[in-house]
Amino acid sequence: AAKLDAFDNHERVWHGRDEERGLNAIVAIHNTVLGPGLGGTRVWPHETFEAALTDVLRLSRGMTFKSAVAGMDFGGGKALIIANSKTDKTPALLEAYAEMLIALNGQYFTGEDVGFTVADADFLRERTPNVTGTTVGGSGNPSPVTAHGVFLGIKAALKHRGVATLDGVHVAVQGLGSVGWTLCEKLHAEGARLSVTDIDAARMEQAKDAFGATPVALDDILKVNADVFAPCALGGVLSAETIPLLGAKIVAGAANNPLVRHEDARLLMERGVLYAPDYVINAGGLLNVAAELAPGGYDREATMAKVAKIPETLADIFARAEAQKRPTNDVAAEIAFERINAARQR
Ligand code: NAI
Structure with a gap:
């Protein structure tokens, strides 16, 4: 601490x-x-x-960690x-x-x-150059890239638990916005079963039509007996009060700060839940927008190669956390500290 x-x-x-x-x-x-x-x-x-x-x-604060773990300057x-x-x-x-x-x-x-x-x-x-994610000369909407990274991250978490395919895997998705919706598309395409919720009821109906998803009441999404809970709305959904209600054994989603406190990851660990640290699994969007600021400008292929490393980083974090009996977000933070401290000493 x-x-x-x-x-x-x-x-x-x-x-x-x-x-x-x-x-x-x-x-x-x-x-x-x-x-x-x-x-x-x-x-x-x-x-x-x-x-x-x-x-x-x-x-x-999360952005500092996200950038550091993703190896960005x-x-x-x-x-x-x-x-x-x-x-x-x-x-x-x-x-x-x-x-x-x-x-x-x-x-x-x-x-x-x-x-x-x-x-x-x-x-x-049009008013300042200090903006990324633009369409003119930029990389556009980062959300699909974030969703792709989260999708690969969910597969890495399942793999760590010995599950090799998404076919028949049940994922509970909270939030059907830019990232959540694209994530559902990808999960559905590989045979996952979806339970979904959103404060926008129309969005849930669309997900039912598009993916055969089961709409769930806002407060019930945590309790769904799914394989994976994917928080893709706002933060602060997992706490000492809500973690005991969690139905899934994997938490892997796009939302920043899904945990109320850093220490809540220990509660997840004690419950046997594998937690993919938010700033590791959702780094795709940052990788995409940061590429715009690279000397040669935006390079889609190079960016996607970096996004493809997200599951490798997660696999490493999962393995280290398990071997050392530590929460995954402690291990992730340590990777970030190491990089920042090394840069500080240069
Ligand atoms: P968005 O605004 O497009 O979607 C959020 C969705 O969550 C909306 O459909 C909204 O109705 C729903 N929502 C809000 N409160 C809810 C609740 N209590 N229960 C259920 N649904 C609720 O946002 P976006 O871009 O999809 O981002 C989602 C999360 O991912 C955010 O936490 C964001 O910070 C994070 N994130 C997004 C990235 C991106 O590239 N867009 C990159 C990294 C993280």
Whole structure:
């Protein structure tokens, strides 16, 4: 824990407000030892500023780990605009946000996250170069690449448990958004059985039609007696209260920070649940957007080769965690620390 605490301090956090244009945003840079802060912008109507701050600090910290484990030269950063993406995300708000990014002068590179689309990234890109995941000269929507990495990660987790095929494997997917939906497509194509939930009931109906998925009530998805639970909505779904309810023996999904506390991974381990650390399995999107910033520009083939390494990294983490009887996220954090500390000493 002491080691983890050393990584809890953020280097910089900015609060941007423009009441006239409705902007209330936080940009957090966690750690830039490996490179400039890179991470998406989340648009979410948190009820309190504290809740928003907690969310963005945890997310930016996670980006430091994600980048480090994926072997990239970027630091951890993330932004949060406190707003409802469906009703409040006006061009004026985005204009004010672009001005905030310009003022940060290259310390933070952004891209998509929940509530922030490719169209939004394109809008910003016309105003500042510090935006990734754009369509013009960029790599576009990172979500399909994230979904591909998660799909490979689920297979790696099953393989670790001695299951060689997805045929007949039951996966409970929480959240049918950009990543969750594509993940379902891939799982369905290889014969997996799906149980799904989303706050958007229409999405569940679509999944029923498209994949023969079984719709499940929001609170019941955790309890489904599936082989795999794939959290693909927001974070904070697994805690000391909810872990005892979990029906699956593998947790592997796209959501950032699915655990309320880092220590909750130990509860999963004690329950015999294999946990694929979030920032390892969901690194595909980051790998994709970061490739835009590489000297030669975006190279799809090279990026997909890096995404193909996600299951190898996971297999290594699973094996080390099992041999050392440690939670998988401790092992993953250690890999990140090693890389950051080595860079610090150079
Ligand atoms: P999205 O906004 O497209 O989808 C989220 C979905 O979850 C929506 O359909 C929403 O209705 C649903 N949802 C929200 N709260 C829910 C709840 N309590 N129960 C069930 N469903 C709920 O977001 P996206 O891009 O698919 O991201 C999903 C997760 O993956 C997020 O945690 C995000 O931070 C993470 N992630 C996404 C990446 C990407 O490339 N898009 C990259 C890495 C992580």
